[in-house]
Every structure is written in structure tokens, then in C-alpha cells.
Amino acid sequence: MPDTGLDTDLENAEQVVIGNGIGARVRRKEDKRFLTGKGRYADDINRPGQTHAYFVRSQVAHADIKNLDTSAAEKAEGVIAVLTGADVAADELGGLPCGWGIMGKNDVPMHEPPHPILAIGTVRHVGDPIAVVIAETKKQAKAAAQLIDVTLEEKPAVANIRAALADGAPLVHDGAPGNVAFDWEIGDRAAMEEAFANAAHVAEIDIDNNRLIPNAIEPRVAVAEFDTGTGDYTLFVTSQNPHVHRLLIAAFVLHIPEEKFRVVAPDVGGGFGSKIFPYPEESVVTWAAAKLGRPVKWTAERSESFMTDAHGRDHVSHAELALDKDGKFLALKVSTLANLGGYVSAFGGAVPTFLYAPLLAGTYTTPAIYCEVKGVFTHTVPVDAYRGAGRPEATYLLERLVDRAARETGLSQVDIRRKNFIQPDAFPYQTPVASCYDSGDYEATLSSALKKADVDGFEKRKADAALRGKKRGLGFSTYLEACGVAPSAVAGQLGARAGLYESAVVRVHPTGGVTVFTGTHSHGQSHETTFAQLVNDRLGVGLEHIEVVHGDTARIQFGMGTYGSRSLAVGGEALIRAMDKVIEKGKKIAAHLMEASENDIEFEGGSFKVTGTDKETPFGAVAFAAYVPHNYPLETLEPGLEETAFFDPLNFTFPGGCHICEVEVDPATGVTEVVNFTAVDDVGRVINPMIVEGQVHGGVTQGIGQALLEGCVYDDNGQLLTGSYMDYTMPRADNVPSYNVGTELTLCAHNTLGVKGVGEVGAIGSPPAVINAIVDALSDLGVTDVSMPATSQNVWRAIQAAGGAK
Amino acid sequence: MSFAYHKAASVNDAASQAGGDAALLAGGMTLLPAIKLGLSDPRRLVDLADLGELRGITRDGDTLTIGSMTRHADVAASAEVQGAIPALAKLAGGIGDAQVRHRGTIGGSIANNDPAADYPAACLGLGATIVTTSREIAADDFFTGLFETALEEGEIITSVRFPVPEKAAYEKFVQPASRFALVGVFAAQGPAGTRVAVTGAGLSGVYRASDMEAALESDFSADAIDGITVPEDNMAADIHAAADYRAHLVKVIAGRAIAAAAG
Numbered sequence A: 001m002p003d004t005g006l007d008t009d010l011e012n013a014e015q016v017v018i019g020n021g022i023g024a025r026v027r028r029k030e031d032k033r034f035l036t037g038k039g040r041y042a043d044d045i046n047r048p049g050q051t052h053a054y055f056v057r058s059q060v061a062h063a064d065i066k067n068l069d070t071s072a073a074e075k076a077e078g079v080i081a082v083l084t085g086a087d088v089a090a091d092e093l094g095g096l097p098c099g100w101g102i103m104g105k106n107d108v109p110m111h112e113p114p115h116p117i118l119a120i121g122t123v124r125h126v127g128d129p130i131a132v133v134i135a136e137t138k139k140q141a142k143a144a145a146q147l148i149d150v151t152l153e154e155k156p157a158v159a160n161i162r163a164a165l166a167d168g169a170p171l172v173h174d175g176a177p178g179n180v181a182f183d184w185e186i187g188d189r190a191a192m193e194e195a196f197a198n199a200a201h202v203a204e205i206d207i208d209n210n211r212l213i214p215n216a217i218e219p220r221v222a223v224a225e226f227d228t229g230t231g232d233y234t235l236f237v238t239s240q241n242p243h244v245h246r247l248l249i250a251a252f253v254l255h256i257p258e259e260k261f262r263v264v265a266p267d268v269g270g271g272f273g274s275k276i277f278p279y280p281e282e283s284v285v286t287w288a289a290a291k292l293g294r295p296v297k298w299t300a301e302r303s304e305s306f307m308t309d310a311h312g313r314d315h316v317s318h319a320e321l322a323l324d325k326d327g328k329f330l331a332l333k334v335s336t337l338a339n340l341g342g343y344v345s346a347f348g349g350a351v352p353t354f355l356y357a358p359l360l361a362g363t364y365t366t367p368a369i370y371c372e373v374k375g376v377f378t379h380t381v382p383v384d385a386y387r388g389a390g391r392p393e394a395t396y397l398l399e400r401l402v403d404r405a406a407r408e409t410g411l412s413q414v415d416i417r418r419k420n421f422i423q424p425d426a427f428p429y430q431t432p433v434a435s436c437y438d439s440g441d442y443e444a445t446l447s448s449a450l451k452k453a454d455v456d457g458f459e460k461r462k463a464d465a466a467l468r469g470k471k472r473g474l475g476f477s478t479y480l481e482a483c484g485v486a487p488s489a490v491a492g493q494l495g496a497r498a499g500l501y502e503s504a505v506v507r508v509h510p511t512g513g514v515t516v517f518t519g520t521h522s523h524g525q526s527h528e529t530t531f532a533q534l535v536n537d538r539l540g541v542g543l544e545h546i547e548v549v550h551g552d553t554a555r556i557q558f559g560m561g562t563y564g565s566r567s568l569a570v571g572g573e574a575l576i577r578a579m580d581k582v583i584e585k586g587k588k589i590a591a592h593l594m595e596a597s598e599n600d601i602e603f604e605g606g607s608f609k610v611t612g613t614d615k616e617t618p619f620g621a622v623a624f625a626a627y628v629p630h631n632y633p634l635e636t637l638e639p640g641l642e643e644t645a646f647f648d649p650l651n652f653t654f655p656g657g658c659h660i661c662e663v664e665v666d667p668a669t670g671v672t673e674v675v676n677f678t679a680v681d682d683v684g685r686v687i688n689p690m691i692v693e694g695q696v697h698g699g700v701t702q703g704i705g706q707a708l709l710e711g712c713v714y715d716d717n718g719q720l721l722t723g724s725y726m727d728y729t730m731p732r733a734d735n736v737p738s739y740n741v742g743t744e745l746t747l748c749a750h751n752t753l754g755v756k757g758v759g760e761v762g763a764i765g766s767p768p769a770v771i772n773a774i775v776d777a778l779s780d781l782g783v784t785d786v787s788m789p790a791t792s793q794n795v796w797r798a799i800q801a802a803g804g805a806k
Numbered sequence B: 001m002s003f004a005y006h007k008a009a010s011v012n013d014a015a016s017q018a019g020g021d022a023a024l025l026a027g028g029m030t031l032l033p034a035i036k037l038g039l040s041d042p043r044r045l046v047d048l049a050d051l052g053e054l055r056g057i058t059r060d061g062d063t064l065t066i067g068s069m070t071r072h073a074d075v076a077a078s079a080e081v082q083g084a085i086p087a088l089a090k091l092a093g094g095i096g097d098a099q100v101r102h103r104g105t106i107g108g109s110i111a112n113n114d115p116a117a118d119y120p121a122a123c124l125g126l127g128a129t130i131v132t133t134s135r136e137i138a139a140d141d142f143f144t145g146l147f148e149t150a151l152e153e154g155e156i157i158t159s160v161r162f163p164v165p166e167k168a169a170y171e172k173f174v175q176p177a178s179r180f181a182l183v184g185v186f187a188a189q190g191p192a193g194t195r196v197a198v199t200g201a202g203l204s205g206v207y208r209a210s211d212m213e214a215a216l217e218s219d220f221s222a223d224a225i226d227g228i229t230v231p232e233d234n235m236a237a238d239i240h241a242a243a244d245y246r247a248h249l250v251k252v253i254a255g256r257a258i259a260a261a262a263g
């Protein structure tokens, strides 16, 4: 591990930290503008001469476009143009690309059908765009859209995985027989089978991971303009990664020079993954802006968000766990069907494979693991990354299966986990599914959570609940996840088509202030505060003199954006390295100013000092000298104080922890209430405890949402039944308890800060804890399984199936 | 979506403008979203907002009268209502969220007769009288089907008269997403007899559970309905609750409402 120069005495991690550096509970710098309504979002951007786009979308899940007559719409008031798939074809535009290829069994690559930005010939899900109307006002565009005459020849649709795989099912793409896009595997099948042959007990589970709709508070927006003088394109877009949007749209869809294309992602109101990928609308408005010579704006209506944002999860799995007579795990076998939707979205193939199966060891020593995954096309909107992306699916499957194994073998939920934990001295730990964990202490997070959750007092609380007619249950999840996406070389071997490094520029101003340019993007993650704390900690510059800039390809060098809890572990490390270059150069300048040898200069507390003397030059004076080089070693050193670092990590990071959920179920109605939720996480070094807690609170709330409330429903014809908040249940404040959160830290071994990541742990760790708690509550009624979302109806049915409430 | 807007100066003015292609605008909590979504396309809006005479709560002996433009929040907070029919105050306080309760009105709710709305259960459960610009209509005759009422074109609800009951309680089981009633039961005993009104569940909207009422006549207790089976065939069904689950809930929630009313 590199010498961090940081205090690694984590015993004191929870102590109050004085100042604004690492570990301090600094209030978020960005909150003032957000809370006073001064945030500047893409929809706040209006360009002179701007026009408005409205998309005509398929109302059915599967149809051939027989006739498309736009003549009446073209003549309508205010209409400037109507564009359709025919125009897309005539202009020879490309389709939306996949960012990750999957190589299946026997070296059969994933089927990647074209994904045109306006449907050509066939529509494949409700909401698939057929045409765009561009008019002077949004109202005119929308009114004219009603005049477009579309004749669709409706065809039978497959709306879910099981229907898509049925014999003789209608095909989503002719090139994908049986609607299978890929059939992929990982792990040593023979070793797994041998271990199963010697098992004393095998626990089995069938698991559906419910489909979710992301519901970022800000809908997707795209505003594009084209400068007819210079030939420059600009796109303001709700994006988690503007450089990725630029690359994919320029190179694959519009075939325009990347250097002539500026993509700006201003303040973004939440993404949860859904704003990583390029969508049709962004390319359409950019293309149209150049075609028409006028800016074009599109803002999704909320119903469009429900219909067209990439959805999350949606797996059907069967898994078996082999145990020896003492309850040690011998082998795990998993077979998963993953819904891809109607097209393969940018990371649609990677999420259910590489972001999923390598997590199946969890926190346990299971020596043999084999997993196979089929990616399945259906006539639904594409499925892609959603907070956790693959890891919640793996965690849910594994932690439910471990819970079941404990119930079947008679071991306690705690004992079965303790017996199988990877021990703290076993790191680095190579799992049988590619991941190599660098650090962790699962007993520490477990025992801390047991105490915090007052598990000892549970039996009494359960008895009290019984007096009130309620069933009380306790559920565990000792999860692990992988983030810090990603070591590029590893990702490349696995099919990634892009690098996953991160970059930072540290620009020191002559007046001593600092501007940080980061390739990550904050859409709720608080980078303006956390990154400023890193600078304050390392350079001693006051927070009020630190600007963190992100989200604009014209201002930021390069960068891969924010997802996979990568910003601090990868982007923060780039920032540290750029600052270290600043300090190195600063030492040379200071040595000159103080007429000392460079080797005698140390940087401490915001000042360059000559060792062993009381001579010092503050950071600001060195910065000034760098830009006003009147007394400066110009023969050997360039003026200026600005440094760049690119960082590519050596490995993923592996946060983990223990979530304990306590529920009360009303057996008469099936209503579940989460009465206590404890989360003790190991997220590596904490920069700002308040922000970490906020991320855990939000993540756990999303996890409880998935477990109890949220479920996307398409009917058998592919109509979206949960297309509004009247039917799609988002978690609200009164659905969740006041959380009991804490950290037990081990440091990441391969980055300077020792950070692991916290953006997703809450959503990854929590769902199995909730469902295991419900199963526990109802176990004396004979209930062994409850499906997500555990709505009152689902819980009631589980009770009925087990013979009813007694 | 374009309409003329008229702010009524008096009830007579409103009545003369109402009907035809005009829609009455009360709190707008139902009407405005319907217009925005293109589900309703009136040419004229007649706004009742200024009609103070339609707003207010008065008690006269055993009758509580609530003006049609009285907001849910005002009913919930009213000492008069809390004293006379606490169950009604609780019902109003459980409608939607704070914004909705500060805009939505009792008249609008009843006129709209959403099959999952709360007030229709109170009207039916208490045997209320709906007073309009042209007549008085017994609640039993008012709610005629899904989003259907006995109101004639241009007829305006001016107030609702509730007989003060001896016992009453409203129990609401929410649909988790919309938080309208998946099943809501208003149980009461008083001058209008023994009544159990069910909202949210019925295939044709709010209804009286006459078999439960009969059982409660002699013994107003949750146990009295033990032997009753709620038939599935006139239950609504959707992704939140199939007919069998709704039927089950009607009985459970009715039991709780009766127990609460019995005290």
C-alpha cells in the first residue's frame, strides 16, 4: 500500500474532526444554491431562436410501421419540421451503441441489434419513438403530433422473460433466436458439480428480482444548438458522464468530429444510473439542430420518464447452495435470466454479467461457484444500470439463500454467516468468480450491527408485538459489493469498449485559490464539498477558495463520469495525484525563494518549510511567485502552477457491511412496517461523515422501496400499467423508520486515501435484510418465501399459501 | 386545451353559467390534472372560488352542515366537526396530502365521485343529504356509479347536511401509490340507522354493505360480522389488489371500523 501520510488509526475514526479536511462534517457547499432554487438545470437553459421537440411514440409494444403520414403535421401552425426513421436512414445515422460486448459460451458473442434513434420499420416497446415534431413552441409541437397519421400493424409481444422464452414466442429481433441475446457463464462448473456431489445439505431458492423504474426527480432533458459559422455542436443534457455522451453520440450515431462537439451536463437532479446512457432524444435534437440551423429543446414529461428511461433489475434466477454437515458452504450454482428489454442499452449486457456474477462469493469462503446468465429480449423499454447495477441482484440472491440455508440446517442467522466469513487475515482474497478482495472485516461490521440493533432485546420486542396482534421479524444481510469502476485493462478483457480511468486538473490561481476540474459528475453525490475537503486537507487552502468544476467537455480535460461509486476511489485519487504534483513543483519554487535545497523543503499545514529552520513560505506566496515570476528559476522551471493527473485503478474496491432489518407484519392485512433498520458499513476512509450518512439513508430508502413498494408492471401485451405515481409506489418518508447507521472501517489497499465508495451500498445491502425479516416474522405460519415487492397483497398471499394466519 | 375563464360572482351567476361545455371549478385538484392530461376538455371554466356563501361549517342541533366549497383541511381542523362527528374530521384529515387538503373541497369530491374517494363513504355511512341549487338529494340516491352522480347538468352542490350519529368511525386502507382508499369503510349508528358504507372496493363505486348492517342492527360489534362473507364478484380488481384480496380487506377493515365506532 502506498504511503498515504494519513493517520491510519481508525479506532478514532468517529472522533470529531476539527477543521474542514478529511473526516469533518462540513455542510454541503452546493446546498445553498439548491435549497434557494438557484440550481441551474438543463431545463433552465434556453437558447436564442430555440425551437421545441415533441416525440410521437409507439402506443403498442410490437408493431410494424405500415404507413406514416406527416403531411398534415408539417402544415400545422408553428411547425418547422417533422423527422422520422426515413430521415434517419437517409442521413445514414448510426444506432445507439453498446458500451460493453459480452462473449457467451463457446465464444458466441452477444447479439447486438441496431437501435435506431427513430424507429425504422418496427417498434419494439411502448414509448419507442417514431417521429419528432419540431415547432416554435412546445404546445404547437405537441398539438401537431396529434395530426401525424401512423398506421401500425400490431404484432404479438413478449412482455416478460418467461413469455419471451416460451416455445414459439414471437421474436423481438430476427437475429436472436429464442429471444436470447447471449448465454454467458463464469466459474468452474466441474469443481462446482463435484462439491455438490459431496454435500451434506443443499439449499435451493427461486428468486425474482423485481423490475424498477428509476424516477430521478429531474426528468431527462436535451437542448442542442449548432453554430453554422464554426460548425460547432453544443448539447446541454441530463448526463452523469458528458464525455461518454459526447464520444458515443459523435462517433457512433451522428458521425461528427468529437472535437467539434461540446456536451454540458449542468446541475443534474438525480440519475441513479438512468442518465449514464445515450438515449434517442439527445441524438435527435443534436441532429435536428444542425439540420434546421436552430437550437432544439426537449424536456421529458413525467409519463415519458416512466416509459422511456432505462429500467433496472428484472432477473429470474434459480440458485443452489451446497453445505457440509457443519454448515460450511461448499459450492454455489446460479442460473439467471436477465431482461434486456427491446434493445441492448449501453451497459445492458454488462450489468447482469460482469457487475453481477463476480459478486456471488459475497463475504463468504465458498470455494466453488458457477453461474450462467442468459440475456433475454422482451418488448419492453431497455434495462440497464440502476443504483447498484447487478450487485443488488447478486446480494439479494445470495443473502436470501444463506437465510434459507440457516433455516433449513437449524443454524442461527448469525452463526451460519460467522462460520463462512472470509477472515480479516485472508486478504488479498481471490474468489472463484474473478473478484480479488483487498481488505475487509466482516465480523467487525456484523458485531457492531448486532449491538446497534439490540438483537439481544429482539425476543422481548417480538412478544410485545404479538400482544398487539403483530408478527415481528428480524432479517440480516452481510453483503459485499464492488465499486470504484474500474481497472481499464481488466474491464477491457471483460468486454468493456471504453477506458474507465479518471482525471483531475488542479489549477492554482495567483491569488492562492484553487480550481479543481474533475471528470466525474455530481448529481447528488456532493463532490463540490467532498473534493474541496480533499484539497483543503492536502493544500491547506480554505474551502471558500476552492471551486470544483465538472460536467462540461469544453472545460474538463477528459473523464468518465459518475456511476459505480467511482468518483472518490478513482476521481478522488486522480485529484490527490494532481495535488502531489502541485506540491512537488511548489517545493522547487519555495526552495528558490528561500534559497534552500529542494530536498530540505517539506510541505506542511499549508506552508513550505525548510527542515530544521523556522523559515517558511505559505502556499499562496508560492502560487503568486509561479505567476509573477520576478524572482523565479525560469531557466529550469516553467512558470504557472497547474497540474493534471490521470488515474487508472489497479482493482475494484469492495465495500461491505451488515444490514439488520426489523419488521412488523399485520397478518390480517399483510401490511409490513419496517420498525428498525440498522446499517453498519465499511466504505473505507470517510471524508465527510454527514455525506456518507446521507448516501446510506438514500440508498437504504431505495432498497426498502424495492423490497416493499416498487414494482414495474407490464401487462401481457406490453402495456405499462405502472406508468404514473398513481400506480408506481415510491418510498416516502413515512414508509421508513429513523435509521441507525454506523461505520466500521478497513482501508482500501490500492488507493492513497483508502476509500472504497458509498454511493450504492444502501441500495445493495438492504433488500434481502427486509425480505429475510418478513420471512422470519411469518416463519411460524410456515411461510418460507415472499416475493419483492412485498406489498400487502403479496404478503397476504404468502400467508394464505402457507395455510392462513392462525 | 384552451378555455374561457369566468369567476362566478354569486351562486345564481354560477348556476346561469354552468352546464353545456362549461365545467365548475372548485379546488381544481381533480379537474386541472384531468385537463392537463387531455382527459377533460371543457370550453369554459366557472370558478366557484369567490363564493363565500358556499364555504363554512355550522351545527344546528343534530345536524352538521358543511358548505360545498369547504376545504378538506378546514373540515379536519374544525372544532365543530371534531365535536359532532370526529370520524368525519379524521376522514378529511386523511385525504391526499397537505397541498391537496388545502385546495380540495367536499363538493368537488362528492360531485366527482371517484370510486376510491373518502367523502362518498361518509355521506353514505351517515345518511347525509346533498343540497344543490335545485333540490335536496339523499346520499342513498346520489352516488349512481363510477364517477357518476344524480347531479343534472348545471346543478351545483351548495352544501352537505350530516345527521350527527351516536357512533361512527372511518377506517381507511390506502392504495400504497396513490394513497386513495384501496378499501375504506365508514360504519355508523344514529338517526339514519345502522350503516356500513364501503369505498374503494366496489366494482360500481361506493356501496352499503347491507348484510353487515343487518347483522349490526341488534349487536353493533366487530364480532357480529364474523359469519359474513364478502362476495368477490362485485369487487374491483387492479394491480394493487385482486378481487379476493379486496373482499378479504373489506371484512377486516369493516371489523376495525365497527370496533372503533363501538368504542
Ligand SMILES: Cc1cc2nc3c(=O)[nH]c(=O)nc-3n(C[C@H](O)[C@H](O)[C@H](O)COP(=O)(O)OP(=O)(O)OC[C@H]3O[C@@H](n4cnc5c(N)ncnc54)[C@H](O)[C@@H]3O)c2cc1C
Pocket (backbone or CB within 6 Å): B023, B024, B025, B026, B027, B028, B029, B030, B031, B032, B048, B068, B069, B094, B095, B096, B097, B100, B103, B104, B105, B106, B107, B108, B109, B110, B111, B112, B114, B116, B117, B118, B119, B151, B155, B156, B157, B158, B178, B179, B180, B181
Ligand atoms: C395528489 C392527490 C391525492 C388525493 N388523495 C385523495 C384521497 O386520498 N382521498 C380522496 O377522497 N380524494 C383524494 N384526492 C382528490 C381530492 O380530494 C380532490 O380535491 C377532490 O376529488 C375534488 O375536489 P376539488 O375541490 O379539487 O374539485 P375540482 O377538481 O375543482 O372538481 C372536480 C369535479 O367536481 C365538479 N364540481 C366541483 N365542485 C362542484 C360543486 N359544488 N357542484 C357540482 N360540481 C362540482 C367539477 O366540475 C369537476 O367535475 C386527491 C387528489 C390529489 C391531486
